[in-house]
Amino acid sequence: MAEYDGRGVHGHTVEVIGRRILTGEIAEGATIDGGALESELGISRTVVREAFRVLGAKGLVTARQKRGTYVRPRADWNLLDADILRWQFAGRSDVAFFSNLQEIRGIVEPAGARLAAERRTDEDLAALDAALAAMVAAGDDPEAMTRADLAFHRALLAAAHNELLERMEVVIEVGLSVRDRHMHGSGAAEDSVPVHRSVLAAVRRGSPARAEREMRALLTRAGDDLSHLRRTRRGA
Structure with missing residues (x-):
């Protein structure tokens, strides 16, 4: 059983993807493999879609037909969003x-x-x-x-x-x-x-x-x- 530190499965999924984007592990313009996330994190497709929705509201990702969900350019990110600020600074020295x-x-x-x-x-x-x-x-x-x-x-x-x-x-x-x-x-x-x-x-x-x-x-x-x-x- 995965541990989610009180965030719940949805919050944990948002956190994982968000941190990967902010650290550059998932690069700007890269398509995010939802199926791979489902397998890696042991979550459902519904959870992944909800995480993408939350990240989309923060300006981090968007979706297009035939391309799937991908990371938007940094200029589109809501850099004053509390989570984005935290993800930028967390682990950075x-x-x-x-x-x-x-x-x-x-x-x-x-x-x-x-x-x-x-x-x-x-x-x-x-x-x-x-x-x-x-x-x-x-x-x-x-x-x-x-x-x-x-x-x-x-x-x-x-x-x-x-x-x-x-x-x-x-x-x-x-x-x-x-x-x-x-x-x-x-x-x-x-x-x-x-x-x-x-x-x-x-x-x-x-x-x-x-x-x-x-x-x-x-x-x-x-x-x-x-x-x-x-x-x-x-x-x-």
């Missing part, structure tokens, strides 16, 4: 992915911190306080630190009270979770609690310019950690 994430964070999070300083509520501050406390409590536990770090950045975007900006959490969250696991697991990251505390202090004081400045300082620290990781891997 190359610096290019981390650098792309760093650029997105540099665009989104300073603006989010500025707005949070202007609009935060007592509930927002309580959520940020709880996340920071969790970071302190995490110590050297990389999984706990990652969860707390994500909670902090999620709470910060929520405190901006901008629905469209808050939707960017899917980009920040998926990429940051993988980055954190690599950074905290490698020993390359310095203690990030002080810089997070400085951001929170500026938000609490209602100082937009300082909150933006402190967030840029936090991102600079993250960039330094990334550079250290790059040098370490080159040395290895």
